[in-house]
Every structure is written in structure tokens, then in C-alpha cells.
Amino acid sequence: MAMTLDIARDNPNAPSVTASRPDAAQPANDQAPAAVIAPVMSEDKPPLIGLSREELADAMASIGIPEKQRRMRASQLWHWLYVRGVSDFSLMTNIAKDLRTKLAEAFSIARPEIVSELISVDGTRKWLFRFPARGAGRPVEVETVYIPEEGRGTLCVSSQVGCTLTCTFCHTGTQRMVRNLTSEEILAQVLMARDRLGDFPDTNTPQGAIVPSEGRMVTNIVMMGMGEPLYNFENVKKALLIASDGDGLSLSKRRITLSTSGVVPEIARTGDEIGCMLAISLHAVRDDLRDVLVPINKKWAIKELLDACRAYPGLSNAKRITFEYVMLKGVNDSNQDALDLVRLLKGIPAKINLIPFNPWPGSEYECSDWDRIEEFADIVNRAGYASPIRTPRGRDIFAACGQLKSASERMRKKDRDAGTAA
Ligand code: SF4
Numbered sequence: 001m002a003m004t005l006d007i008a009r010d011n012p013n014a015p016s017v018t019a020s021r022p023d024a025a026q027p028a029n030d031q032a033p034a035a036v037i038a039p040v041m042s043e044d045k046p047p048l049i050g051l052s053r054e055e056l057a058d059a060m061a062s063i064g065i066p067e068k069q070r071r072m073r074a075s076q077l078w079h080w081l082y083v084r085g086v087s088d089f090s091l092m093t094n095i096a097k098d099l100r101t102k103l104a105e106a107f108s109i110a111r112p113e114i115v116s117e118l119i120s121v122d123g124t125r126k127w128l129f130r131f132p133a134r135g136a137g138r139p140v141e142v143e144t145v146y147i148p149e150e151g152r153g154t155l156c157v158s159s160q161v162g163c164t165l166t167c168t169f170c171h172t173g174t175q176r177m178v179r180n181l182t183s184e185e186i187l188a189q190v191l192m193a194r195d196r197l198g199d200f201p202d203t204n205t206p207q208g209a210i211v212p213s214e215g216r217m218v219t220n221i222v223m224m225g226m227g228e229p230l231y232n233f234e235n236v237k238k239a240l241l242i243a244s245d246g247d248g249l250s251l252s253k254r255r256i257t258l259s260t261s262g263v264v265p266e267i268a269r270t271g272d273e274i275g276c277m278l279a280i281s282l283h284a285v286r287d288d289l290r291d292v293l294v295p296i297n298k299k300w301a302i303k304e305l306l307d308a309c310r311a312y313p314g315l316s317n318a319k320r321i322t323f324e325y326v327m328l329k330g331v332n333d334s335n336q337d338a339l340d341l342v343r344l345l346k347g348i349p350a351k352i353n354l355i356p357f358n359p360w361p362g363s364e365y366e367c368s369d370w371d372r373i374e375e376f377a378d379i380v381n382r383a384g385y386a387s388p389i390r391t392p393r394g395r396d397i398f399a400a401c402g403q404l405k406s407a408s409e410r411m412r413k414k415d416r417d418a419g420t421a422a
Contacts, residue, residue, distance in 0.1 A: 041132050041188075045108040049081060049191070050184030050239060063106050065099075073099075075247075082248030085191060085200030087111050111195065112188050115141060123148045123210025124394030129192060131185050140178055142226055144189040145399045146197065146218070148210045153197070154220040157189045159236050160227025165261055167281070167294050169326050171360040171398075172226045180232040186239035189225075190249065194218055221251060223258040224279070228296075230263035230270065240274050253277070257322065264300040264308045271313030278312055279322040279353075280305065284332050285340040293332070302344065309348055320349040326357050327368035327376065338379035345385070352380050354389045360398065 041047075048059060056074035065073055073095075080092045089095075089104040112129040119125050125146040133139050145156040161178035163170075198205035199217040211217045221243060223229040229236045240256055243249045258270055259279035270278060282302075284290035290297040297305075309321050323345065327333050341352065354377055357367040368376070377389055393399070 040113045041108060041110040045106065047182075047184040048077060048107045048109050050182060050187050050235075050242065052238065052242070053078065059107065063102055078245075078248055081109060082242070082245070083201075083250075085194055085203070087191075087195075111192055112185070114192070114196075117196065118397035118399070120394040120397045120399060122393055124397065124399050125193075125196070126394060126397050126399035127189075127192065127196070129189065131181075131188070134179070134182070137179060142181065142185070142189070143399075144193060144225060145394060146193055147393050148212060148217075151212055151215075152219045153212050153217045154222055155190060155193050155218050156222050156225045157186060158225030158227055159186060159223055159229040159232045163227050164231065165228055165294075165296055167261060167283075169283070169293060169328060169357060169363070169365055171363070174362070175226075180235055181227070183235045183238035183242070186235060187242055190218065190221065190243060219251075220255045221257070222279070223256075228261055228263060229258050230260045230266040233266050233269065237274050240276055244276075254319070259322075259324065261294050261296050262300050262305045263296070264304050267308040267312060271315075275314065277319065277322070278309070279324055280309060282323045282341075283326050283328075285337055285344055289332060293326075293328075306344060306348065309350075315349055317349045320351050322351045322353055324353050324355060326355045327373050328357050329366040329368045329372070331365060333368040333372050333376055335375065335379060338376045342380060342383040342385070350385060352385045354380075356389065356392055358392060358395055 046059075048056060051059060053071075053074050056077055057070040060070040060073045061067070076092070076095060080086050084091075086092060087109055089100045089109065092100055092103075095103075112131045115128040115130050117125060117127050127144045127146075128141055129144060130139050130141050140161040142158040142161055144158060147154045147156065158181065160180050162175040163172050164177045166173045194200050194217070195203065196206070197209060197211060197217040205211060205217065212219065221240075223236060223240075236258070240258070243251050244253050244256060253274075253276045255277075256274075257277040257279050258274065259281060260267065260270075261281045267278070270276065281294060282290075282305075283293045284297075285302070287297060287301050290302060309315075312321060315321065323341075325332070325341065345352070354373060356370075356373060357365055359365070359367065373389055
């Protein structure tokens with residue numbers, strides 16, 4: 001059961017952001033109604049989800065589909081997987097029954113197991129998904145967060161289990177790195193969210209769910225969950241190209257944002273090969289401080305990072321880079337920091353997101369006072385940057401920025417602290 005906390009009382013500036021469909025908002029609970037009951041992934045069959053069209057055609061070849069039919073079969077499967085959202089071959093009614101049986105014997109299109117689904121008082125949802133072992137590994141768990149707002153629903157997707165980086169304000173950074181997620185596992189988070197929200201044809205939105213009042217429920221993807229996406233470039237690229245395919249999930253690349261802590265050598269490739277929006281976890285304006293908050297800075301310092309941003313393919317006023325800046329009391333929140341931030345970003349088409357720090361157990365930082373955040377925002381706004389203060393969302397279920405960590409990891413930590421770990 002999620003710890004409950006009054007978001008509005010905690011943050012008096014929190015706007016009311018959501019419409020509910022079809023009934024009133026429901027309190028936080030961990031027993032959300034199931035919109036779809038899908039077969040659960042197992043490790044014994046290769047997945048079709050996450051394959052490119054060419055790889056799907058190759059998979060058809062492997063089960064003896066004649067060459068002249070392969071592209072057509074791949075297109076049929078693509079439609080069923082990404083437009084209709086089915087997770088069971090038996091539902092693919094325009095494919096002959098014997099072929100459906102053959103496909104089901106050879107491949108998997110199942111979903112991950114849902115370990116938990118938490119719903120915040122503000123409608124934010126956090127899922128803990130379990131994926132089967134790959135090779136010699138163990139099953140792994142990752143968190144995915146859905147943030148509904150008026151007119152949009154943003155899904156925060158994980159790219160790795162744990163993280164090799166150790167950003168000191170981030171809870172995920174305290175979790176050891178287990179492995180990269182595959183393209184299937186990255187896409188499965190999107191498919192599962194759409195299942196649970198009733199965002200595929202012929203599925204229902206759970207009673208009382210807080211979602212955008214019209215249109216799609218998942219309108220935006222941000223690669224800001226667990227992990228550094230640019231340390232898993234190929235799988236992230238593959239998943240995002242499938243998510244933005246116009247004949248499938250069809251999410252505009254303008255609505256897909258990849259956030260990096262600053263893996264400079266991969267930034268140009270992100271623009272050239274994926275073409276999505278870019279966000280940078282900046283958080284400090286001096287190298288000595290950023291070396292501590294975002295230690296990858298020791299490898300690629302602020303100047304190098306910002307030079308890569310200036311050269312980001314497609315950068316324009318219509319396609320700005322978002323700079324994330326977490327507000328840490330007495331650490332990076334002075335007026336001088338705000339002025340230096342403005343100076344540093346001069347000439348880069350940019351947005352600045354100010355993120356009130358979301359504490360987690362054992363964190364060494366405090367959130368800046370609200371007046372301080374507003375004064376900082378005023379300086380940045382006066383310099384011409386739209387710099388919204390990101391309203392804390394889902395804090396009662398530890399779904400806010402920098403708070404993600406798998407439940408099993410939390411349990412292991414609890415056990416270690418209690419001296420009962422294996
Ligand atoms: S902020 Fe991102 S890159 Fe840094 S530790 Fe957390 S998950 Fe890893």
C-alpha cells in the first residue's frame with residue numbers, strides 16, 4: 001500500500017491538472033482494475049515485439065513462410081501488435097488458424113508480469129514490471145510511470161535495470177546496474193501502459209482513471225525512467241523508431257524526448273538516427289559542483305556537453321533542447337546560479353525545467369524553499385526562457401523524478417539494513 005500524502009497541501013502551488021474519465025478521481029491504491037488480461041512473457045520463445053519490419057520478415061522465413069508472402073505477413077503482424085495492441089495470436093482474425101498456431105508455437109508476443117500498480121492521489125500511476133531472465137540472467141524488474149495532465153498523458157520509460165551512473169540526487173543511482181533492457185522490453189512498457197489505460201481499440205479505460213479528457217491516453221514518451229538511455233543506444237533507438245512508426249503506435253518524434261545525463265559522443269547520433277527531442281540533466285552550472293551531482297561530468301564537462309547541444313541535428317526554435325535543473329537547497333539554487341545558467345545557455349534554443357527535489361529515504365539533499373525556486377524561475381524567465389517549475393507528481397507513490405528504484409531492490413536494501421540479506 002502506498003504511503004499517502006496530500007499533494008496539494010505539500011505544494012500549495014500545485015495546479016489542478018487532470019480531467020478524469022469517466023468518473024471522479026480515486027484515492028491511491030495498489031489494486032487498480034485490470035483493463036486487459038494478457039498472457040505473461042516467458043523466456044522460452046523469441047519475441048516478435050521490438051523487431052524491425054525486416055527482422056519480422058526474417059522471422060517469418062524461419063517458420064517456412066514463402067518469400068513472396070513475408071512482407072505482407074510482417075505488415076499484418078505489425079498492425080496487430082502496434083495498432084490493435086493484441087498480445088495473443090489467436091486474436092489475429094485475418095490470419096489463417098493454422099498459421100496463428102504455428103506463430104504461437106514459435107514466438108512470443110506476451111506482456112511482462114505486473115508486480116505492482118500504484119495510483120497516486122493526483123492520478124499518476126507507477127507500474128513495477130517483471131521481465132523474464134535473458135540467457136543466464138535472472139528475471140528483472142523496472143518501473144514505468146504515467147503522468148496524466150490536461151491534454152496530454154506522458155509515459156516515463158526505463159532503459160536499463162539500475163544505472164551505472166551515480167548521480168547523487170537520484171534514487172536509481174543507488175541501485176546497482178543489472179543489465180540493459182532489450183528493444184522488446186522498452187516497447188513493452190508502452191504497450192502495457194496502453195493496455196492498462198484502455199488506450200487500444202476495443203479496450204476500456206478503468207473506472208475513475210485520471211487521463212486526458214479526450215484523444216489518446218499516452219500522447220508523449222520521455223526516456224527519463226531508470227537508466228541512461230544513451231548507454232543502451234541501439235535498443236533505445238530501435239524501440240523509439242518502432243514507437244514513432246506511422247503505421248503502428250504512431251507517436252510523433254516531437255512527442256518523444258530522450259533525456260541524457262550527458263553522454264556527449266552519442267548526442268549527435270540521437271538527432272541523426274532517432275530524430276527525437278533531447279533533454280539534458282544539467283543540474284549545475286559549475287564543473288566542480290556538476291562533478292558531484294552528475295559524476296559523468298568528470299568525463300564530459302559542461303563546455304563539451306553544451307557544444308554538443310549547440311550542434312544537435314535539427315535544433316531550432318521549434319525544436320528546443322530541454323535542460324533539467326533539480327532545485328537543491330543551498331547547493332545550486334542561488335541567484336548567481338540562475339544568472340550563470342542563463343549565460344551558459346545563451347545561443348541554444350532551450351527550455352529550462354526547474355524540478356523541485358523529490359526526497360527519498362537516505363538522500364542527502366533537501367528541496368529548495370518555494371520562494372527560492374520562484375525567485376530563481378523569475379531570473380530565468382526574465383532572460384526569455386520559458387522555465388516552468390515542474391509540479392511534483394506522484395510523490396506519494398515514489399514515482400517522481402529521481403525516485404525510481406525497483407521494489408525488489410528496496411526490499412533487498414531493507415533486508416541488508418536489518419541484517420537478513422542472503
Ligand atoms: S539521474 Fe539518470 S543517469 Fe543519473 S543515476 Fe539517475 S537514472 Fe542514472
